[in-house]
Amino acid sequence: MFRLKYITLYVLTILLMIVGGIFLKEDFFPFFRWWLSVFVLGILFLPLTRKMFSSYHDGGYLFSKVIGIASSGYLMWLLSSFKILKFTEVSCYIVLAGCLIINGILFLKSKKEEKMTLLDSDHVFPMIAEEVLFLFIFLIWAYIRGFRPEAHGTEKFMDYGFMAAMMRGDYMPPKDLWFSGSTINYYYVGQYMSAFLTKLSLNSVNVGYNLMLTMLAALSFMLPYSLVYNITKNRFGEKYLNPKWIPRMAGILSGAGVSLAGNLHFTLYYWVVPTIRKILGIEGDFADYWFPNSTRYIGYNPETADKTIHEFPGYSFVLGDLHAHVINIVFVLTLLGILFAWLLYQKRRLDNREAQGFQIKQEILNPFIISIGFFIGLFHTTNFWDFPIYYVVAGGVILFFNGVIYEFRLKTLLITGLQGVFIITLSELISLPFTLNFDQISTEIMLTEAHTPLYQLLILWGLPVILIIGFLYELAGSTKYKSQDDNPKFILFRFLNSLSPSDLYILVLGLCAIGLIIMPEVIYVKDIYSGDYKRANTMFKLTYQAFIMFGICSGYIFMKFKKLHHFNWQKTFANITLFLFLTTFWYPVVSVKAWYIKDKSFKDYKGLDAAEFLNSTDNQEDYRAINWLNNNIKGTPVILEAHGDSYTDYGRVSVFTGLPTVLGWYVHEWLWRGDTDIVNKRAADIETIYTSTDQELVQTLIDKYEIEYIYVGKLERVKYNSLNSDLLKRLGRIVYTGSEDINDTYIIQIEPKG
Template sequence: MKPDIIKKVTIRAVPAAVLIALSAYLLKGDVWTFWTWYLLAMVLGIVTMPLTGRLFREFDDKGWMFSKVLAVVVTGFGTWFLVAVKLLKFTSLTCIGVTLACGAGCLLLGKAQHKKGIECLPVNHLDLVYWEEILFFVFFLLWTYLAGFHPAAYGTEKFMDYGFMEAMMRSTTLPAVDLWYSEGNINYYYGGQYFAVFLTKLSGTSVELTYNLMRTFVAGLAFSLPFSLIYQMTRDRMGKRAAGAVGWRRYFPQITGVVAGISVSIAGNMHYVVYGQVLPFLQKLTGQEPDSYWFPDATRYIGFNPDVPDKTIHEFPCYSFVLGDLHAHVVNIMFVLLLLGLLYAWIKMVRKKDFVLGQPGTGEFWGKQLFMPQILLAAVLLGMFHWTNFWDFVIYFVVTGGVVLFTNIVLMKGQTKWILGVTAAQAAEVLAVGTVVILPFTLNFETMVQGVAVAQYHSLPHQLLILWGLPAILTVIFVIVLLVEKLSGAKHKTIFHFMESLKLPDLFAMIMGLCAIGLVLIPELVYVRDIYENGNARANTMFKLTYQAYIMFGMTMAYVIFRLMVISYKKFLKAAAGVALILLVWTWGYFGNSVSSWFGNVQDPSQYKGLNATAFLETDFPEDAAGIRWLKKNITGSPVVLEANGDSYTEYERVSAMTGLPTVLGWYVHEWLWRNDVADLNTKSGDIELIYTSQDEKQVKELVEKYDVSYIFVGSCEKNKYGENLNHELLSSLGETVFQDGSSGTYIVKVG
């Protein structure tokens, strides 16, 4: 081997070796599960490359990072579909079998493409692939290490997220029995937790660890996927200049990609800069005691400061990753990023000079329009969003429509009839395909939406400016710059000529920025009605819409700053971009503030607690821990285990949440949202109290039989709620006491 090759291999091996050693040191015993998931994602991604490379063939890396997510979609969604239509059982063997079948299909596709001379592997950009893998490993490891300082699946909505996973781990059918409503199945967007369970079963790992690992896996991808997309957009915009760039300028695409990845995954918003940095600094200057900053304040600003009867939510990925929820909108981050990457790959394909559109109206023409693989896959993803996070279906159907419409304006040469006709046909196609693939979910799902209403409250202008002013102003400046550049002095000033003159990255960045602005404005006009209408009517609408706005804004800002600083010749635009970059980088400080507030002293690896999401039971529920673990170890299937019911976001339902075993009724507000039947919930709540407190043996037995209760748990929450009214003797007489804790008195009765 030549010395220069040996040197290059050695240089590449050092970072990888250091990271492997560092992960073993930081994660201790958890590192085996961490490595298992990393390697599983890598292998799945490699095997899926024939498909990914075909879809992303205009990308330098052929969609290498997107292949990991596409592999999860193909294998996981395929498994779910076959289980949901009752062709297969949801077991580890099924997950492995479907994955192997999908892998075999991809390999056959790769062989067929190789015979045709189609290259779907990034053989000419292996350095890029290597560094993408390194960056993904770094961020996956970073978030996994942090999770080990606060691993408990306890607080906020973690009981629900973890409970869904445990319920599906027990179930061989989907949807699983609702752990908080034993008479029905889960009636919520459970797709995110499903994918976590699918990967758990596929990898043979433990849900106690993979609850946390799934969210850190998504967090790693939340950096890597924006990096890949914005790197490619920047490189495309530089064109030939990228190949001839010297010095640090040749790294513009990489730098812009890193800025995008950080801005999406670990940045905060300008609320942190204003209230966490600027105002405390001014207070110090004037001799005042500076206000402390609590990181959730950045997500609870409109309606809270000042305090008005319009409580809203405006969260973003970093907050979610720190808090540790594994909710629908969190897991779906990697899927919406896949969709955005796919749409850009589609634009690059159809706008190539050698792309043959066909004569409008002919069979060849319609075949081209309706059988584009990127559009068909986008349709499947949008259909899947019904099940992973329905809000994202609505949001990204519009985003997809905008991309398709703007692209068709150019493809159809500005001919209005064909622009509208083709766009309408493709929209119908997307809806039809998306509707069909998700039928096993929608046919068994009762919507929680109660209509749309006009917003009665509106955000204060300065609040909107603080939260969204930076990306919105940047986007507006960018659009104005494009209009001036392309239309000033142009002979034809039409929408078609404007769109045709735009470079593809500029067009795509403009679409993302404008869509994000629209998502911010919609809650100021209308909101989706649900049970939270009294006091925080706009909260859920603003939450779900602006969450996606934040993701698109993060990538748009990174690209626009590069575009204005590097491509523009106007000094004032370069200066404006420089100021924007300073402010954007300033928001990254939110990460450090939130990490230190939530996780503690992460600089000390000895304080790492591990990834076990249930370890808190021994400290927070010492009376119940042994009983809960007994149930999890000894009970198979999903028999009903009765426990005291309570309000949402409380310690109640710790048994069902930690075991996945269904109880008669769980968190009240959640079931109210999912079922919208208050009378039924109140009846169940009263019946549970009667079982625990009634002295009428016949009545208790009838209720136990009515709800098919197999086990009755009597522990801390039951004692606190019912106190002296607990009918211990009657409960014990119903069957065999299969567990009893001698120190705490907690016991479990198996109903005879």
């Protein structure tokens, strides 16, 4: 039986590879190289991961992949930021070799001091099984993405452009492709990690964009699965772990809850409302459900002057933007995994009576606290909103368990304070090379002027909030108090002391998630979005993380209520809420069909090339010119093209070559620079270069922005009706023409002075 399990997994792996080759076609080898690179990183960082995740059933194997990506990627970024190594494929492999040496030393030291083995026999089968499941989900998402692979629409131009600029550049911070002469003033390190994996896997940015996105979707299922599996297993214990599938089912529910599920808006407007309208013969706006509706409800249905955003990971993976909040999901989940591993470590110390006096090595200079500081610092560079959010979440977990250990004496606050200071100091050091080159975008906090109607809050968040409240009620009801326990501090200690690490962890996550839902109803962060959209970005970033935390909590609570309940009401409560929860799992089916598969057959698979869409009737001239630039232009010379509004096709040359241009998407640069005057000045100068009859003035502006190439194509002609082709051609020599008609698409190389 033992051998049969392994043989089955090996056969499944081979079958998946064969099926992947059939369905992905020529994309399979880029896919395989990417998967292999991530696999190697995970194995490489097992010594570090095993040291922290020794209590996990899989030794933290899945988290090792992300720790490997984050650690090696950060080291390459750091060396490139200090101009020690250029950001090249060779440098990436040099860094990888360094990480191998460091982990090898750590393993030998741990083996000698702690008798640690790299692969415990108990861990091997779960590791292989999880790898097979990860590969399966990764393949499915890659295949789905192949029906609509283009980096086109919404934020995709920006995300792809960031990667293209980094792939072409030598050092960090990368040059701003839409603001020549400057570096990117946005949280770009997430896209950098995408470029790092692209170089490491020897792929091009064309496929690297989509492989990163689909890998994130797979890991966003697998990481909650592993985390909640271990949370459930720890709470149930071997005595109550019958049947054995309980932690597995909890993990599956949470993995799907984080990465696939929609919200109850979907259930209501896809299932319930159309059914009622059909019965009553009513026709209305939501008769035909469109999957983005569940992310644009408050302010849109009905229409009001308070329009907000409440997206969630399942929507992000379908939409396909490789944006900061999407990339950071796996780093956030890894931090949450480390936090629970820290809880188990502290519980062992408490049980072994090791947590009595303060010891700086055990309390602060341990891999857990250091890793927490590292990831929170990383958030400062990848998605700033997650920086304060998870500093508070980590602080809550650490504070409450320290309270259990030190009985809420003064030592509790002292030790937690020292840990908090250490974490924030380390995080600032980790992000320092980024912050030294970054101007803060928005920091002003305002009181909200508009509030969400209660019924809309209930539709969007009622289910998870009720689930957490039910969980808290169960915990409070199962704790026994003596009549003399009237001291609030002592009551709190008794309550927390009665909780298992699993219950405490889920409770803190759930309460933090509820806090994130409430916060946009009280305050918002002021940015360039005003009028009807004042609090849209604040609600978006806060509730996105709340959704992730609710998803993690859900699988554990459902299994606990159904299989380890203290009160009769729990099973009924779990059955009703679980049914509602499961209805949201149909969201990815509806959204994938609408966005990718509608009116298509298996023959319509396009592949994973995110830039291939340019090779169409409308864009073919741009496609050929961009390919010429990518094949013939080295380095990062400035190329001039027409600027335009955000979310349009303007900026396409800089995006798909990575070459900096004078100005790209107007609103984005306004947001990043915080100054409309400088943006307007560049816009006016670009128009002057394309339309002026004064050659001396044009030459002065070309010298000012150090422009080496001028691009003239369809959008330039549309933007500038009086485009002066004769003058432009006198500025240099034509190095590319798109057709026999010189007035169609052409590129001019500016003649150097002298």
